[in-house]
Amino acid sequence: xxxxxxxxxxxxxxxxxxxxxxTPSGGPADRRPPVxxxxxxxxxxxxxxxSARVRFRFSERISERPARGxxxxxVMVSPLTGAVRVQHGSEELEVTIAGGLQPGLVYRxxxxxxxxxxxxxxxxxxxxxxxxxxxxxxxxxxxxxALDRITGRPVADALVALLPSSPVPDTVRYLARTDQGGLFFxxxxxxxxxxxxxxxxxxxxxxxxxxxxxxxRGVLVPASDTLLTDxxxxxxxxxxxxxxxxxxxxxxxxxxxFTDYLDPAEVERAVVSVAPLDGDDPAPSVTRVLHPETLQTxxxxxxxxRDSADGDAARPAGRVPGTGRTVxxxxxxxxxxxxxxxxxxxxxxxTLSAPLVVERSYVVTATRVINVYDAQFGGxxxxxxxxxxxxxxxxxxxxxxxxxxxxxxxxxDSLDQPADTARLGFRAPAIRRRR
Numbered sequence: 001x002x003x004x005x006x007x008x009x010x011x012x013x014x015x016x017x018x019x020x021x022x023t024p025s026g027g028p029a030d031r032r033p034p035v036x037x038x039x040x041x042x043x044x045x046x047x048x049x050x051s052a053r054v055r056f057r058f059s060e061r062i063s064e065r066p067a068r069g070x071x072x073x074x075v076m077v078s079p080l081t082g083a084v085r086v087q088h089g090s091e092e093l094e095v096t097i098a099g100g101l102q103p104g105l106v107y108r109x110x111x112x113x114x115x116x117x118x119x120x121x122x123x124x125x126x127x128x129x130x131x132x133x134x135x136x137x138x139x140x141x142x143x144x145x146a147l148d149r150i151t152g153r154p155v156a157d158a159l160v161a162l163l164p165s166s167p168v169p170d171t172v173r174y175l176a177r178t179d180q181g182g183l184f185f186x187x188x189x190x191x192x193x194x195x196x197x198x199x200x201x202x203x204x205x206x207x208x209x210x211x212x213x214x215x216x217r218g219v220l221v222p223a224s225d226t227l228l229t230d231x232x233x234x235x236x237x238x239x240x241x242x243x244x245x246x247x248x249x250x251x252x253x254x255x256x257x258f259t260d261y262l263d264p265a266e267v268e269r270a271v272v273s274v275a276p277l278d279g280d281d282p283a284p285s286v287t288r289v290l291h292p293e294t295l296q297t298x299x300x301x302x303x304x305x306r307d308s309a310d311g312d313a314a315r316p317a318g319r320v321p322g323t324g325r326t327v328x329x330x331x332x333x334x335x336x337x338x339x340x341x342x343x344x345x346x347x348x349x350x351t352l353s354a355p356l357v358v359e360r361s362y363v364v365t366a367t368r369v370i371n372v373y374d375a376q377f378g379g380x381x382x383x384x385x386x387x388x389x390x391x392x393x394x395x396x397x398x399x400x401x402x403x404x405x406x407x408x409x410x411x412x413d414s415l416d417q418p419a420d421t422a423r424l425g426f427r428a429p430a431i432r433r434r435r
Contacts, residue, residue: 030119034058036111036127045131050100054109056127057092058117064088066114067122073204076110078186079172080206105172106135106188112177130188141226142219143185145338146178146198149215149234149372150261152336152343154182158233159201161208162186162194165218175206191223198231210236230338237373243380246364251355251386252284254364258378260371261344267291270369270379272350277361277383284352293342295349344372356386 038057041047056075066074071086075095082098095109110128130137142162146155155178162174176184178198199214201207208214215233241260249255256272267289274283290298336342348369356362362384369378 030117031121032060033121033124034060034062034115034117035123039127039129041129041131043129043131044137047101047131047133050103050133052101054095054129055092056095056111058115059091060117061090062088062093063116063118063120065116067116068114069204074112074114076112076175076177078108078110078175079105080175081105081172101133102172104134106130106132106137108174108187135190137188138191139224140189140191140222141185141187142189142196142221142229143183143226144196144229144231146182146184146215147230147232147337149232149337150344154178154180155198155200155233156180156182157200158182158184158198159206159208160184160196160198160231161206162189162219162221163197165193165195173206189221191221193218193220195219196229196231198233200233212236232337234372237371238375240375241369241371241378243366243369243378243382246382246384248356248384248386249349252352254350254352254384255347256350256364256366256382257347258369258371259346260373260375260378261346262291262348263370263372263374264291264293264342264344266370267294267348270348271367272348273365274350274352274356275363275365277363279360281357283362284354284356286350287353288351290349290351291342292345292347292349293336295351356384358386358388361385 035058036056037059038055040055041052064071071088071093072084075084075086075093077084077095077097081102082100085096085098087094087096093111093115101107108128108130110126111123113123113126116122146158146160147153148155158178160176160178174186174189174194176186178184184198195216196219197208197214197216199208199212202212203209208216213233213235215231217229217231219227219229221227237260239260241258241262244257244259247255247257254272254274262270268291270289272286272289274286276283350364363381364384365379365381367379368376370376371378
C-alpha cells in the first residue's frame with residue numbers, strides 16, 4: 001500500500017515537471033527571440049469597421065509578463081483616441097481601443113521590444129503596422145533625438161507626443177517612444193502645426209505632468225517630406241540661481257559659481273560689479289560676462305591667430321590634424337548640443353578692465369542671473385582677495401656665490417687621522433756590533 005502511494009506521488013511530480021516550460025533534457029537551448037509572423041489588419045489597409053481589433057501573431061508561445069511594465073504598455077497606438085487594452089493569447093496579442101477606431105485617421109500600432117517567450121528571450125526590434133480609417137496616407141515623417149539638457153546625452157525610453165499647437169478638446173495625440181539611443185520618429189502625420197513634447201512618463205499616464213522631466217518645441221509637419229528635429233529634456237525648477245562663491249582665476253578674470261545650471265543664451269545678460277571692501281580707491285570695472293565655453297573659444301581664436309602669424313612650423317602639434325582626421329571647430333571637442341549650443345554650466349566668467357590689487361579685499365555682486373529652467377532674478381554677493389603671487393623658482397644655472405662654500409665647514413682631510421709613525425716617538429732598535 002505504501003509502495004503504491006509512493007509510486008503515485010512520483011508520477012504526479014513527473015507530470016508536473018513535464019507541464020512546466022523549460023528546455024527538454026538533452027536538447028539544444030532555445031535562444032531565438034519571438035518575432036511577429038502575421039498582423040491584422042494588413043499593412044496600409046483601409047478599415048471601415050470601428051469595432052475592428054488589431055492582432056499580432058508570434059512565431060512561438062509568448063509570456064504574459066513583458067520584460068518591462070504592464071502588458072497594456074507593451075503596445076503603443078498613435079494617434080491615441082482611447083484607452084488601450086492588450087489581451088494575451090498563447091501565441092498572439094489582441095489590441096482593443098476604448099470607443100473603437102475613429103474615422104478619418106491613420107493609425108500606427110507598434111509592439112515594443114518588451115515581449116519575451118517562455119525561455120525569457122526578448123524581442124530585438126519593435127514591430128508596427130499602419131492602416132487607415134479614411135485618413136490620407138501622407139508620405140512624411142518626423143524624426144529626431146531626445147537629449148538631456150544638462151549632459152547632452154540621449155534619453156532612452158522617453159515618451160514623445162505631437163500635440164495640437166493650441167489646446168482643443170477631443171483632439172488626438174500622436175505618440176512615439178525613444179529607443180536606447182534617444183531616437184524617435186513619426187510617420188503618416190497630418191501636415192499641421194504641432195507642439196512636440198518629450199517627457200519621462202514616470203506614472204505611465206501618457207501625459208506630460210508638471211513634475212516630470214520634459215522639453216518641448218513647435219514644429220510644422222510637411223506634407224511629403226521628413227522633418228528632422230531634436231528636443232532637450234530638463235527637470236522643472238522654479239528657484240532662482242544663487243551665488244555660491246567667486247574665484248580669482250587670474251589678475252583680470254573672475255569665476256562665479258552658482259547653485260543651478262545657467263542658461264547659456266542668457267549668461268551675457270547677467271550684471272556683475274566689483275567694489276572695494278574698504279577705502280576710496282576705485283575698483284576695476286567688469287568689461288564682459290561670458291559663458292566658459294565662449295571664453296575658451298575666444299582664447300582658441302587668439303591662439304590660432306598667433307599660430308597663423310608665426311607660421312605652420314610654430315603651431316602646436318594638437319592643432320595640426322593627423323592623417324584621416326578632420327578639423328574641429330573651437331570648443332567642439334568639449335561637447336555641446338546640435339546646432340552649436342553649449343551645454344549649461346554652473347558658472348560664468350567676468351573679465352576686468354584692470355588687474356586687481358594684490359591682497360586687497362573686494363565685494364563682487366551678481367544680479368539678473370537666469371538658470372536653465374528659466375527661473376530669473378538670481379544672484380548674490382561674495383568677498384574676494386587677490387593673493388600675492390608665489391616667489392619665482394630659482395633659474396637653472398644661477399650664480400653660486402650665495403651657495404655655501406664647498407670646504408669651509410668640511411673637516412680637514414687628515415687632521416683627525418692617526419699620526420704618522422714618525423710622530424709617535426717610535427725609534428728603531430739599535431744594532432749592536434760584536435767584538
